[in-house]
Amino acid sequence: PIPTVLAATPFDASADAQALRAAMKGLGTDEQEIIDVLAGRSNQQRQAIRAIYEAEFERDLVEDLKSELGGKFEDVIVGLTMPPVEYLCKQLHSAMAGMGTEEATLVEILCTKSNEEMAQIVAAYEERYQRPLAEQMCSETSGFFRRLLTLIVTGVRDGLNTPVNADEAKEQATQLYAAGEAKLGTDEEVFNRIMSHASFPQLRLVFEEYKELSGQTIEQAIKHEMSDELHEAMMAIVECVQSPAAFFANRLYKAMNGAGTDDATLIRIIVSRSEIDLETIKQEFERIYNRTLLSAVVVSPTSGDYKRALTALLGGA
Numbered sequence: 645p646i647p648t649v650l651a652a653t654p655f656d657a658s659a660d661a662q663a664l665r666a667a668m669k670g671l672g673t674d675e676q677e678i679i680d681v682l683a684g685r686s687n688q689q690r691q692a693i694r695a696i697y698e699a700e701f702e703r704d705l706v707e708d709l710k711s712e713l714g715g716k717f718e719d720v721i722v723g724l725t726m727p728p729v730e731y732l733c734k735q736l737h738s739a740m741a742g743m744g745t746e747e748a749t750l751v752e753i754l755c756t757k758s759n760e761e762m763a764q765i766v767a768a769y770e771e772r773y774q775r776p777l778a779e780q781m782c783s784e785t786s787g788f789f790r791r792l793l794t795l796i797v798t799g800v801r802d803g804l805n806t807p808v809n810a811d812e813a814k815e816q817a818t819q820l821y822a823a824g825e826a827k828l829g830t831d832e833e834v835f836n837r838i839m840s841h842a843s844f845p846q847l848r849l850v851f852e853e854y855k856e857l858s859g860q861t862i863e864q865a866i867k868h869e870m871s872d873e874l875h876e877a878m879m880a881i882v883e884c885v886q887s888p889a890a891f892f893a894n895r896l897y898k899a900m901n902g903a904g905t906d907d908a909t910l911i912r913i914i915v916s917r918s919e920i921d922l923e924t925i926k927q928e929f930e931r932i933y934n935r936t937l938l939s940a941v942v943v944s945p946t947s948g949d950y951k952r953a954l955t956a957l958l959g960g961a
Contacts, residue, residue, distance in 0.1 A: 645889070778794055
C-alpha cells in the first residue's frame, strides 16, 4: 500500500506553528497557507505542531481553526489535526448520533480493520465517549448485522500473526457452502462466525476453496443469500480481503456519483487513507473507472478551499 501523504523533511514544528498563527491572525484567513502546512505533513508532525502551537501561543490550534474556517473545508482540516484512531472514533460516534444510524459508515470503518486496528479503536472510543463501542452499537443496530459487528468489535478475529491453515480453509468453505447454497434458507450464524473470526489472509484461502467447491464465487453466494446491511457488511469484508484499495475506490466513486455528493464519505476516506494507501486507491480507481480520482474530485461539485484541500491530499496540484 502506498500513501499520498508522507512526513515532510526537513520539518520545523515551531516554524509551522508560527505560519499557522500568522495565517489566522488579524483580518481574513490565509486558507492556502493552512492547506500547505497541514496537508503537507504527516499526522505525527501535525501533533507536534499542535503541541508547540499551544505552548507558544497558549491557544488550542483546533479551536482556532474551527473559529476561522467553516463548512466542509473545516471538516477536512480539523480531521487532519486529529490522531487517526481518534478521527475514526469521532466518525463512528457521529454515524450513531441523532436520529437513524449510518450503517454504511459503520461497515466502512469496522469491516475493513484487522484485529489489531480494531483493538485500538475500541480502547480509544471508550476513553473518548465513556461508553463501550459495542454497547452503543448494539443499541443502534439489529439482527444478524448487529451480531456480525459485535463479533468484530469484541475482537474475535485472528491476529495477523496467526499462520494461515489450508485444511481449515477447506473446512470453513464447506461450512459456508452448507450454510448457504446447499440448503433452503441461510444459516447466517455460520457466515457471521467465519467472516468475523478468520484473519483476512485466512479468508482469502477460504474464498478460493469456496470457488473450487461450489463453482461460484463467495460474492455470488452472498448476493443470493443475504440482503440489506448484512449483505453490505459481508461484501465489504470480501472486498477488503481481496483488495482494500478497490473497496475504497468503489466507495469514493459512489460518494461522487449518487444524487448529490456524499461529502462525509469523500472526506473520511481521503483523510483517513492518505497516510495508508491513498496512492494505491488512486491507481485502483483509475483501473476500474478509466479516469483519475483527481479528475473525478475536480469535476465533482466540491469547490474552493474544500476542493483545494482534497486535491492537496490526493497529491495533485
